[in-house]
Amino acid sequence: MKPPIIVINFKAYENSFGNKAIDLGKKIEKISKEHSVEIILSVPATMIYRMVQEVDLPIYAEHVDPVPLGAYTGAVLPEMIKDADAKGTLINHSERRLRADEIDDVLKRTRKLGLSSILCVDRYELVYPFSLLRPDAILIEPPELIGTGISVSKAKPEVITKAVNEIRKSEGIYLIAGAGITTGEDVYKALKLGAHGIGAASAVMKAKEPEKVVEDFITSALKAISS
Numbered sequence: 727m728k729p730p731i732i733v734i735n736f737k738a739y740e741n742s743f744g745n746k747a748i749d750l751g752k753k754i755e756k757i758s759k760e761h762s763v764e765i766i767l768s769v770p771a772t773m774i775y776r777m778v779q780e781v782d783l784p785i786y787a788e789h790v791d792p793v794p795l796g797a798y799t800g801a802v803l804p805e806m807i808k809d810a811d812a813k814g815t816l817i818n819h820s821e822r823r824l825r826a827d828e829i830d831d832v833l834k835r836t837r838k839l840g841l842s843s844i845l846c847v848d849r850y851e852l853v854y855p856f857s858l859l860r861p862d863a864i865l866i867e868p869p870e871l872i873g874t875g876i877s878v879s880k881a882k883p884e885v886i887t888k889a890v891n892e893i894r895k896s897e898g899i900y901l902i903a904g905a906g907i908t909t910g911e912d913v914y915k916a917l918k919l920g921a922h923g924i925g926a927a928s929a930v931m932k933a934k935e936p937e938k939v940v941e942d943f944i945t946s947a948l949k950a951i952s953s
């Protein structure tokens with residue numbers, strides 16, 4: 727993981743799985759390679775293995791369950807996504823919350839397995855305390871803006887600024903901003919406010935030409951870090 731970090735969270739849209747997801751992944755891979763910017767794809771658990779085989783980008787899980795190996799029907803464990811060749815996982819997304827003790831347990835296991843971790847928080851006040859659990863990155867997303875098309879960088883820039891101040895108290899953890907990120911301008915602003923990257927879902931997953939949206943993200947991110 728290195729800045730500018732761009733995470734596309736596939737979630738559970740109609741094109742988040744099967745051949746449509748593979749086609750989208752391949753389009754994003756092409757743009758990623760053209761601009762030499764790595765893009766992280768977080769995908770449904772059922773798609774991890776196939777994505778890893780067919781798309782040359784870091785593939786993450788969207789969630790892992792905080793339960794040990796054993797009798798836990800339906801659980802997706804860190805060990806399972808590792809076996810499917812995922813590079814890492816999101817943890818504690820607003821749409822899939824965990825308790826703080828569960829987050830700690832999961833992070834200890836992902837670290838032991840050599841998996842990267844992006845820990846989601848919904849407010850800047852949690853950035854420093856959760857950084858003590860040593861994820862690789864923290865993704866801050868005000869839940870009320872998720873899926874709205876109104877970006878955190880425009881509607882609540884102070885959330886990013888405050889989160890950036892909090893992450894600076896911990897060494898070596900990246901701060902990613904998300905929620906409503908739709909345009910290159912949103913990306914540019916988030917990075918100029920001090921974020922190391924952005925996370926997005928609906929703007930890409932619902933786009934007619936998702937590759938153009940991702941290209942706009944990348945060029946704006948590169949512009950932000952070079953100016």
Ligand code: G3P
Nearest residue numbers: 735872873906926927928
């Ligand atoms: O994980 C990123 C996601 O929650 C942001 O969603 O649709 O607002 O880009 P969206």
